[in-house]
Amino acid sequence: MPIPELLQQQNPDGGWSYRRGGSWTEPTVYAVLALAGAGDSAAAERGLQWIRAAQRDDGGWQARPGVGESCWVTSLAALLPAQRLGEERHRRATAWLSATTGMESSVLYRVRQWMMGGQTSSQTTAPGWPWVPGSAAWVIPTSLGILALDRENRLRPVPGLASRIDAGRRFLFNRMCKGGGWNHGSTRALGYESGAYPETTGMALAALRGCHGWQTDQSLAVALRFLDQCRTADALNWLRLGLAAQGRMPEGYRAPPGIAYRTVPEVATSVLADGAVAGKSVFWI
Amino acid sequence: MGGAMTRRDWLTGSAAALVATGCARPVHLTQSEATIVRAPAYDQSLYDIVRRLVASQGAAARGRAVVIKPNLVEFEPESAINTHPLLVHAACEAFRALGASQVTIAEGPGHRRDTLDLAEAAGYFQTIPGFEDCFVDLNLDEVTLVDLPRRFSKLKRVYLPNTVLGAALVVSMPKMKTHHWTGATLSMKNLFGVVPGGVYGWPKNVLHWAGIHESIADLHTVFPRQFTLVDGIVGMEGNGPIQGVSKPMGVLVAGTDPLAVDATCCRLMRIDPTRIGYLRLVAGDPAVFAESNVRQTGEPIAALARPFALIPQFRALRLESGA
Numbered sequence: 001m002p003i004p005e006l007l008q009q010q011n012p013d014g015g016w017s018y019r020r021g022g023s024w025t026e027p028t029v030y031a032v033l034a035l036a037g038a039g040d041s042a043a044a045e046r047g048l049q050w051i052r053a054a055q056r057d058d059g060g061w062q063a064r065p066g067v068g069e070s071c072w073v074t075s076l077a078a079l080l081p082a083q084r085l086g087e088e089r090h091r092r093a094t095a096w097l098s099a100t101t102g103m104e105s106s107v108l109y110r111v112r113q114w115m116m117g118g119q120t121s122s123q124t125t126a127p128g129w130p131w132v133p134g135s136a137a138w139v140i141p142t143s144l145g146i147l148a149l150d151r152e153n154r155l156r157p158v159p160g161l162a163s164r165i166d167a168g169r170r171f172l173f174n175r176m177c178k179g180g181g182w183n184h185g186s187t188r189a190l191g192y193e194s195g196a197y198p199e200t201t202g203m204a205l206a207a208l209r210g211c212h213g214w215q216t217d218q219s220l221a222v223a224l225r226f227l228d229q230c231r232t233a234d235a236l237n238w239l240r241l242g243l244a245a246q247g248r249m250p251e252g253y254r255a256p257p258g259i260a261y262r263t264v265p266e267v268a269t270s271v272l273a274d275g276a277v278a279g280k281s282v283f284w285i
Numbered sequence: 286m287g288g289a290m291t292r293r294d295w296l297t298g299s300a301a302a303l304v305a306t307g308c309a310r311p312v313h314l315t316q317s318e319a320t321i322v323r324a325p326a327y328d329q330s331l332y333d334i335v336r337r338l339v340a341s342q343g344a345a346a347r348g349r350a351v352v353i354k355p356n357l358v359e360f361e362p363e364s365a366i367n368t369h370p371l372l373v374h375a376a377c378e379a380f381r382a383l384g385a386s387q388v389t390i391a392e393g394p395g396h397r398r399d400t401l402d403l404a405e406a407a408g409y410f411q412t413i414p415g416f417e418d419c420f421v422d423l424n425l426d427e428v429t430l431v432d433l434p435r436r437f438s439k440l441k442r443v444y445l446p447n448t449v450l451g452a453a454l455v456v457s458m459p460k461m462k463t464h465h466w467t468g469a470t471l472s473m474k475n476l477f478g479v480v481p482g483g484v485y486g487w488p489k490n491v492l493h494w495a496g497i498h499e500s501i502a503d504l505h506t507v508f509p510r511q512f513t514l515v516d517g518i519v520g521m522e523g524n525g526p527i528q529g530v531s532k533p534m535g536v537l538v539a540g541t542d543p544l545a546v547d548a549t550c551c552r553l554m555r556i557d558p559t560r561i562g563y564l565r566l567v568a569g570d571p572a573v574f575a576e577s578n579v580r581q582t583g584e585p586i587a588a589l590a591r592p593f594a595l596i597p598q599f600r601a602l603r604l605e606s607g608a
Contacts, residue, residue: 018422018425021427022427064428068430131486134491138486138490184396184487231360232402260401
């Protein structure tokens, strides 16, 4: 019963916490997306009011009120329909996202690396998105950034958006683990291979919707293996979303028993994954 | 709390005095001592061992809020990645027996977002009765922006979780492991887990960009005194902290000065602590944590030291005989 659970957990200010306490942007956006999809407009509208009020002057959102810096959750807010969020708010969110990259792909960093005699890795040439500005790009914020911009680009294409999405996808392909799937960021650390994680693999596959080739195929095989051994709600949700995005969700799939849905994003994303598997996704059109 | 000043009160209200004195802290603890005890296995004997360790260190927990901070990293219950749940439970019981008003287990893993699932996979739910009720995910806790009392990195301030800032005593319970960026991960590096992923992301990459050693030293200035209890019963060598190999050591190392405890652990691992960047930064002068300057109690280092395998990049850290 995820929807009643979400309704019960809404804070008096209209937002949601992860489990308890004050409202944060990530759980609030996921809850609004899930409730709006389920047709509960009153609770969703109160959540939307919280989200609208939390937008910062630079167009982005902070992780929670008071933190004082726009960050990766802006991608989530940009997944909200423009007509619900507000056209101007949505436009500014898209602009913030388009302008944000990981530090390792910034001109300043690459020039510094070059001057210090360091090599510019091919992994730095395609800009992804960081968790917070001033740090490197990682798979999760990059995947969410792509999903947000790709959705917008299909609805209202503007110059530069498509190339930013392509660059983000190149980032993901560059960071694919040996054998397929994705870790959080690096494919290797000090010469050792990094292993793939289920949730990041699912998320990247969702962001690579429509991208075909051996890398996608290899990662789909990894995702299908993960799906059979799934132990967490986050992993299950994103594997289902990733496989649905690629049209590869096994028919009649039954989740392993005993998976606990402990946080608001886990509960809400399960609703969104159900929708995606049934052919209706808020993450892509 | 009986009116005891919390770390948050102290940091936000008296930062200037703190910097000036450099020694204010919520509980009185002894300095520069490290105790090594044998603990051959994760079994029931740990409860008595830990109770004696806690009592002998004189941690003033009575009537106060204690936060126990283990090292939870990965979903690998059979590996030596995470602090063992039986040891954490033994610490909880020991501090409750000492009369702590509240004992909270708290952790903010660095790159896995589903903390409770991670704790469950690591055996915490099964081993610690009522675990979910006494656990706080530090990645998602309420936060306060704290000025760093002394700065080693470019960071001036850092958001920290209120659960930890409000504790009278922080008990750091790291795993004794090698680390592929810092050489060794012990009580000071364990503090990366108090930095909230909800604010900084997974991993907390801002700390890496600010300098890993420098950030560890920064955090140490916020928590200069903790009770530290290192899980060295089975440590990790080689490509730690995740992909290394289990290293049975059969020891626990405890103390109230993280510098002394970490230096002692390094010596047990046959790693030269004077070559660990963050220890050098914190101490200023490596002589501060020279073996002769750490009051060693319990078992002697020489009796239990065994070299941890080091990845090629860290072979220079090897403690030479007699060093």
